[in-house]
Amino acid sequence: MNEFDLIQSYFNWQSTDPNVLLGVGDDAALFDLEPDHQLVTSTDTLVEDIHFFRDTSPSDIAYKSLAVNLSDIAAMGAVAKCFTLSLTLPKINHDWLKEFSASLKKASRLYNVNLIGGDTTKGPLNITITMMGSIKKGKSIQRSGARNKDDIYISGDLGTAALCLKKMNEGIKPSLNELNKLNRPIPRLELGSALKDLASSCIDVSDGLEQDLSHILNSSDVGATIDAQKLPLGEELSQYIKETNDWLLPLCGGDDYELCFTADKASSSKLKKLSETLNIRVTKIGSINASNELKINGYDGSSASYKHF
Ligand code: ADP
Ligand code: MG
Secondary structure, eight states: OOHHHHHHHHSOOOOSOTTEEEOBTBSSOEEOOOTTEEEEEEEEEEEBTTTBOTTSOHHHHHHHHHHHHHHHHHHTTOEEEEEEEEEEESSOOHHHHHHHHHHHHHHHHHTTOEEEEEEEEESSOEEEEEEEEEEETTOOOOGGGOOTTOEEEEESOBSHHHHHHHHHHTTOOOOHHHHHHHHSOOOOHHHHHHHTTTOSEEEEESSOHHHHHHHHHHHHTOEEEEEGGGSOBOHHHHHHHHHHOOTHHHHHOOOOOEEEEEEOGGGHHHHHHHHHHHTOOEEEEEEEESSSSEEEETOOSOOOOOOOO
16 A cells, blocks of 8 residues: 555545535645634644653544644634644554544544645654634734733643653553543633633643743733642542642643633633533633743742653
Protein backbone atom coordinates (compact mmCIF):
# COMPACT_ATOMS: atom_id res chain seq x y z
CA MET A 1 0.00 0.00 0.00
CA ASN A 2 1.34 3.47 -0.89
CA GLU A 3 0.34 6.68 0.85
CA PHE A 4 -2.35 7.48 -1.74
CA ASP A 5 -4.16 4.20 -1.02
CA LEU A 6 -3.66 4.81 2.68
CA ILE A 7 -5.33 8.22 2.47
CA GLN A 8 -8.23 6.79 0.41
CA SER A 9 -8.72 3.88 2.80
CA TYR A 10 -8.48 5.69 6.10
CA PHE A 11 -8.92 9.43 5.73
CA ASN A 12 -11.39 10.10 2.96
CA TRP A 13 -14.85 9.91 4.47
CA GLN A 14 -17.92 11.93 3.55
CA SER A 15 -18.04 15.51 4.82
CA THR A 16 -21.12 16.52 6.81
CA ASP A 17 -20.72 20.24 6.08
CA PRO A 18 -22.08 21.81 2.86
CA ASN A 19 -19.48 24.57 3.27
CA VAL A 20 -16.75 22.07 2.35
CA LEU A 21 -16.61 22.63 -1.43
CA LEU A 22 -13.47 20.55 -1.94
CA GLY A 23 -12.02 18.17 0.62
CA VAL A 24 -9.43 15.38 0.58
CA GLY A 25 -8.10 14.58 -2.91
CA ASP A 26 -7.10 17.82 -4.62
CA ASP A 27 -4.04 20.04 -4.20
CA ALA A 28 -5.83 22.09 -1.59
CA ALA A 29 -9.23 22.24 0.08
CA LEU A 30 -11.93 24.87 -0.39
CA PHE A 31 -14.22 26.02 2.39
CA ASP A 32 -16.95 28.67 2.32
CA LEU A 33 -16.97 31.14 5.22
CA GLU A 34 -20.14 32.95 6.29
CA PRO A 35 -20.22 36.63 5.26
CA ASP A 36 -18.82 39.04 7.84
CA HIS A 37 -16.78 36.27 9.52
CA GLN A 38 -13.05 35.74 10.04
CA LEU A 39 -10.98 32.57 9.81
CA VAL A 40 -9.58 31.43 13.17
CA THR A 41 -6.85 28.82 12.91
CA SER A 42 -4.52 26.94 15.25
CA THR A 43 -2.09 24.01 15.06
CA ASP A 44 -0.98 21.50 17.69
CA THR A 45 1.40 18.57 17.37
CA LEU A 46 1.41 15.42 19.48
CA VAL A 47 4.74 13.56 19.57
CA GLU A 48 5.21 10.02 20.86
CA ASP A 49 7.08 9.83 24.22
CA ILE A 50 6.54 13.57 24.76
CA HIS A 51 2.77 14.04 24.58
CA PHE A 52 1.68 10.44 24.98
CA PHE A 53 3.12 7.14 26.17
CA ARG A 54 4.17 4.52 23.61
CA ASP A 55 1.34 2.23 24.76
CA THR A 56 -1.44 4.85 24.49
CA SER A 57 -4.25 3.48 22.32
CA PRO A 58 -4.55 4.83 18.75
CA SER A 59 -8.12 5.73 19.64
CA ASP A 60 -7.04 7.97 22.54
CA ILE A 61 -4.24 9.52 20.47
CA ALA A 62 -6.70 10.46 17.71
CA TYR A 63 -9.27 11.84 20.16
CA LYS A 64 -6.72 13.93 22.04
CA SER A 65 -5.09 15.30 18.88
CA LEU A 66 -8.46 16.64 17.84
CA ALA A 67 -9.54 17.80 21.32
CA VAL A 68 -6.43 19.89 22.06
CA ASN A 69 -6.87 21.74 18.77
CA LEU A 70 -10.58 22.31 19.39
CA SER A 71 -9.65 23.71 22.79
CA ASP A 72 -7.59 26.49 21.16
CA ILE A 73 -10.50 27.45 18.91
CA ALA A 74 -12.81 27.46 21.96
CA ALA A 75 -10.41 29.79 23.79
CA MET A 76 -10.78 32.32 20.96
CA GLY A 77 -14.57 32.24 21.32
CA ALA A 78 -14.87 30.81 17.80
CA VAL A 79 -16.83 27.94 16.25
CA ALA A 80 -14.65 25.08 14.94
CA LYS A 81 -15.38 24.05 11.35
CA CYS A 82 -12.75 21.90 9.66
CA PHE A 83 -9.22 20.58 10.06
CA THR A 84 -6.23 19.08 8.29
CA LEU A 85 -4.21 16.12 9.54
CA SER A 86 -0.47 15.73 9.04
CA LEU A 87 0.48 12.24 9.98
CA THR A 88 4.03 10.93 10.25
CA LEU A 89 4.09 7.15 10.68
CA PRO A 90 7.07 4.83 11.28
CA LYS A 91 5.34 2.15 9.14
CA ILE A 92 1.93 1.20 7.76
CA ASN A 93 0.18 -0.68 10.55
CA HIS A 94 -3.40 -1.40 9.47
CA ASP A 95 -4.68 -2.24 12.96
CA TRP A 96 -3.31 1.05 14.24
CA LEU A 97 -4.65 3.07 11.28
CA LYS A 98 -8.08 1.47 11.49
CA GLU A 99 -8.50 2.32 15.16
CA PHE A 100 -6.96 5.77 14.78
CA SER A 101 -9.12 6.80 11.82
CA ALA A 102 -12.34 5.36 13.31
CA SER A 103 -11.75 7.32 16.52
CA LEU A 104 -10.86 10.50 14.62
CA LYS A 105 -14.02 10.20 12.53
CA LYS A 106 -16.17 9.59 15.61
CA ALA A 107 -14.67 12.53 17.52
CA SER A 108 -15.00 14.82 14.50
CA ARG A 109 -18.70 13.94 14.21
CA LEU A 110 -19.16 14.50 17.95
CA TYR A 111 -17.69 17.99 17.73
CA ASN A 112 -19.15 18.75 14.30
CA VAL A 113 -15.89 19.37 12.41
CA ASN A 114 -14.73 17.93 9.08
CA LEU A 115 -11.37 16.59 7.87
CA ILE A 116 -10.56 18.44 4.63
CA GLY A 117 -6.95 17.44 3.89
CA GLY A 118 -3.51 16.74 5.26
CA ASP A 119 -0.17 15.18 4.60
CA THR A 120 1.22 11.68 5.11
CA THR A 121 4.91 10.97 5.62
CA LYS A 122 7.23 8.33 7.06
CA GLY A 123 9.16 8.93 10.27
CA PRO A 124 8.77 8.83 14.08
CA LEU A 125 5.08 8.89 15.09
CA ASN A 126 3.82 12.45 15.05
CA ILE A 127 0.29 13.78 14.68
CA THR A 128 -0.27 17.40 13.69
CA ILE A 129 -3.76 18.79 13.33
CA THR A 130 -4.52 22.26 12.06
CA MET A 131 -7.99 23.36 13.12
CA MET A 132 -9.94 26.07 11.37
CA GLY A 133 -12.95 27.86 12.76
CA SER A 134 -14.88 31.02 12.17
CA ILE A 135 -16.02 33.97 14.20
CA LYS A 136 -17.94 37.14 13.51
CA LYS A 137 -15.51 39.93 12.58
CA GLY A 138 -13.98 41.61 15.62
CA LYS A 139 -15.54 39.23 18.17
CA SER A 140 -12.57 36.95 18.97
CA ILE A 141 -11.40 36.79 22.58
CA GLN A 142 -7.69 37.53 22.83
CA ARG A 143 -5.09 37.22 25.57
CA SER A 144 -4.53 40.96 25.58
CA GLY A 145 -7.98 42.07 26.75
CA ALA A 146 -7.77 41.72 30.56
CA ARG A 147 -8.40 44.96 32.44
CA ASN A 148 -7.66 46.15 35.97
CA LYS A 149 -10.31 44.88 38.46
CA ASP A 150 -11.64 42.16 36.11
CA ASP A 151 -12.48 38.86 37.78
CA ILE A 152 -10.54 35.71 36.84
CA TYR A 153 -12.45 32.49 36.23
CA ILE A 154 -11.65 28.90 35.40
CA SER A 155 -13.95 26.26 33.90
CA GLY A 156 -14.23 22.68 35.17
CA ASP A 157 -11.51 21.59 37.55
CA LEU A 158 -7.72 21.51 37.46
CA GLY A 159 -4.88 19.08 38.09
CA THR A 160 -6.47 15.64 37.64
CA ALA A 161 -4.69 15.01 34.33
CA ALA A 162 -1.39 15.96 35.98
CA LEU A 163 -2.17 13.63 38.90
CA CYS A 164 -2.80 10.84 36.39
CA LEU A 165 0.53 11.51 34.67
CA LYS A 166 2.34 11.59 38.02
CA LYS A 167 0.84 8.24 39.00
CA MET A 168 1.78 6.67 35.66
CA ASN A 169 5.34 7.94 35.95
CA GLU A 170 5.52 6.43 39.44
CA GLY A 171 4.12 3.08 38.28
CA ILE A 172 0.82 3.57 40.17
CA LYS A 173 -2.39 2.59 38.34
CA PRO A 174 -4.63 5.66 37.86
CA SER A 175 -8.43 5.48 38.13
CA LEU A 176 -10.57 5.48 34.98
CA ASN A 177 -11.67 9.05 35.69
CA GLU A 178 -8.03 10.16 35.97
CA LEU A 179 -7.16 8.41 32.71
CA ASN A 180 -10.08 10.05 30.95
CA LYS A 181 -8.97 13.47 32.15
CA LEU A 182 -5.53 12.86 30.64
CA ASN A 183 -6.51 11.08 27.43
CA ARG A 184 -9.98 12.43 26.68
CA PRO A 185 -10.12 16.13 27.62
CA ILE A 186 -13.41 17.82 26.75
CA PRO A 187 -12.85 20.96 24.66
CA ARG A 188 -15.03 23.76 26.07
CA LEU A 189 -16.51 24.75 22.72
CA GLU A 190 -19.96 25.87 23.85
CA LEU A 191 -18.56 27.83 26.76
CA GLY A 192 -15.89 29.49 24.61
CA SER A 193 -18.39 30.52 21.98
CA ALA A 194 -20.71 32.03 24.61
CA LEU A 195 -17.79 33.85 26.24
CA LYS A 196 -17.18 36.00 23.16
CA ASP A 197 -19.91 38.27 24.50
CA LEU A 198 -18.78 38.16 28.14
CA ALA A 199 -15.03 37.60 28.56
CA SER A 200 -12.36 40.29 28.19
CA SER A 201 -9.56 37.73 27.66
CA CYS A 202 -9.25 33.97 27.52
CA ILE A 203 -6.69 31.16 27.24
CA ASP A 204 -7.00 27.39 27.38
CA VAL A 205 -4.94 25.86 30.16
CA SER A 206 -2.67 23.34 28.47
CA ASP A 207 0.70 23.89 30.18
CA GLY A 208 -0.40 24.78 33.72
CA LEU A 209 -2.58 27.57 35.12
CA GLU A 210 0.31 29.58 36.56
CA GLN A 211 2.08 29.79 33.20
CA ASP A 212 -1.02 30.18 31.03
CA LEU A 213 -2.56 32.90 33.21
CA SER A 214 0.82 34.65 33.08
CA HIS A 215 0.45 34.76 29.28
CA ILE A 216 -2.78 36.74 29.72
CA LEU A 217 -1.12 39.05 32.25
CA ASN A 218 1.88 39.73 29.99
CA SER A 219 -0.25 40.29 26.90
CA SER A 220 -2.63 42.58 28.79
CA ASP A 221 0.14 44.34 30.75
CA VAL A 222 -1.58 43.76 34.10
CA GLY A 223 -1.05 41.65 37.24
CA ALA A 224 -3.29 39.38 39.29
CA THR A 225 -3.92 37.80 42.64
CA ILE A 226 -5.44 34.34 42.81
CA ASP A 227 -6.21 32.12 45.81
CA ALA A 228 -4.91 28.55 45.79
CA GLN A 229 -7.77 27.64 48.16
CA LYS A 230 -10.32 28.69 45.54
CA LEU A 231 -8.99 26.48 42.74
CA PRO A 232 -11.64 24.01 41.56
CA LEU A 233 -10.41 20.46 42.19
CA GLY A 234 -11.82 17.05 41.30
CA GLU A 235 -12.44 14.47 43.99
CA GLU A 236 -9.15 12.58 43.60
CA LEU A 237 -7.10 15.76 43.60
CA SER A 238 -8.85 17.19 46.68
CA GLN A 239 -7.96 13.98 48.49
CA TYR A 240 -4.36 14.13 47.22
CA ILE A 241 -3.94 17.74 48.38
CA LYS A 242 -5.46 16.96 51.78
CA GLU A 243 -2.81 14.30 52.19
CA THR A 244 0.17 16.15 50.71
CA ASN A 245 -0.62 19.89 50.70
CA ASP A 246 1.05 19.81 47.25
CA TRP A 247 -0.57 22.56 45.17
CA LEU A 248 1.88 22.12 42.31
CA LEU A 249 -0.47 19.87 40.31
CA PRO A 250 -3.46 22.23 39.94
CA LEU A 251 -1.23 25.31 39.61
CA CYS A 252 1.49 24.07 37.30
CA GLY A 253 0.38 20.66 36.01
CA GLY A 254 -0.59 20.57 32.35
CA ASP A 255 -3.19 18.91 30.14
CA ASP A 256 -6.28 20.42 31.79
CA TYR A 257 -7.73 22.03 28.65
CA GLU A 258 -10.03 24.17 30.77
CA LEU A 259 -10.67 27.80 29.89
CA CYS A 260 -9.11 30.50 32.06
CA PHE A 261 -10.76 33.84 31.33
CA THR A 262 -11.30 37.32 32.70
CA ALA A 263 -14.51 39.32 32.78
CA ASP A 264 -15.79 42.62 34.08
CA LYS A 265 -17.43 42.35 37.53
CA ALA A 266 -20.75 43.38 35.95
CA SER A 267 -20.79 40.07 34.01
CA SER A 268 -20.82 37.84 37.11
CA SER A 269 -24.57 37.08 37.18
CA LYS A 270 -24.62 36.34 33.44
CA LEU A 271 -21.67 34.00 33.90
CA LYS A 272 -23.46 32.22 36.72
CA LYS A 273 -26.48 31.68 34.49
CA LEU A 274 -24.30 30.51 31.60
CA SER A 275 -22.58 27.99 33.84
CA GLU A 276 -25.99 26.62 34.91
CA THR A 277 -27.33 26.49 31.34
CA LEU A 278 -24.27 24.64 30.03
CA ASN A 279 -23.88 22.60 33.20
CA ILE A 280 -20.18 23.48 33.36
CA ARG A 281 -18.57 24.49 36.62
CA VAL A 282 -17.20 28.06 36.43
CA THR A 283 -15.18 29.24 39.43
CA LYS A 284 -13.90 32.69 40.29
CA ILE A 285 -10.30 32.26 41.45
CA GLY A 286 -9.05 35.84 41.78
CA SER A 287 -8.88 39.23 40.16
CA ILE A 288 -6.76 41.39 37.91
CA ASN A 289 -4.82 44.33 39.35
CA ALA A 290 -2.52 47.09 38.14
CA SER A 291 0.71 45.40 39.30
CA ASN A 292 2.84 43.44 36.88
CA GLU A 293 3.00 40.16 38.72
CA LEU A 294 1.02 37.08 39.54
CA LYS A 295 0.52 36.59 43.28
CA ILE A 296 -0.81 33.23 44.44
CA ASN A 297 -2.22 33.38 47.98
CA GLY A 298 -1.66 30.18 49.92
CA TYR A 299 1.23 28.94 47.77
CA ASP A 300 4.94 29.57 48.14
CA GLY A 301 6.34 26.68 46.12
CA SER A 302 8.19 26.81 42.86
CA SER A 303 6.69 27.66 39.51
CA ALA A 304 7.25 24.62 37.35
CA SER A 305 4.75 24.75 34.51
CA TYR A 306 5.54 22.78 31.39
CA LYS A 307 8.09 24.20 28.99
CA HIS A 308 9.35 22.33 25.93
CA PHE A 309 12.83 23.83 25.99
P1 ADP B 1 0.22 17.02 -2.69
O1 ADP B 1 1.35 16.18 -3.16
O2 ADP B 1 -0.48 17.79 -3.75
O3 ADP B 1 0.57 17.86 -1.48
P2 ADP B 1 -0.69 14.75 -1.26
O4 ADP B 1 -0.37 13.57 -2.09
O5 ADP B 1 0.16 15.05 -0.10
O6 ADP B 1 -0.90 16.01 -2.19
O7 ADP B 1 -2.20 14.56 -0.75
C1 ADP B 1 -3.24 14.20 -1.61
C2 ADP B 1 -4.54 14.61 -0.98
O8 ADP B 1 -4.76 13.88 0.20
C3 ADP B 1 -4.62 16.08 -0.58
O9 ADP B 1 -5.95 16.51 -0.76
C4 ADP B 1 -4.27 16.06 0.89
O10 ADP B 1 -4.85 17.15 1.56
C5 ADP B 1 -4.88 14.74 1.31
N1 ADP B 1 -4.18 14.11 2.46
C6 ADP B 1 -2.90 13.69 2.53
N2 ADP B 1 -2.64 13.10 3.72
C7 ADP B 1 -3.80 13.16 4.42
C8 ADP B 1 -4.18 12.73 5.72
N3 ADP B 1 -3.34 12.14 6.58
N4 ADP B 1 -5.47 12.98 6.10
C9 ADP B 1 -6.33 13.59 5.28
N5 ADP B 1 -6.04 13.99 4.04
C10 ADP B 1 -4.79 13.78 3.60
MG1 MG C 1 -0.28 18.98 -5.05
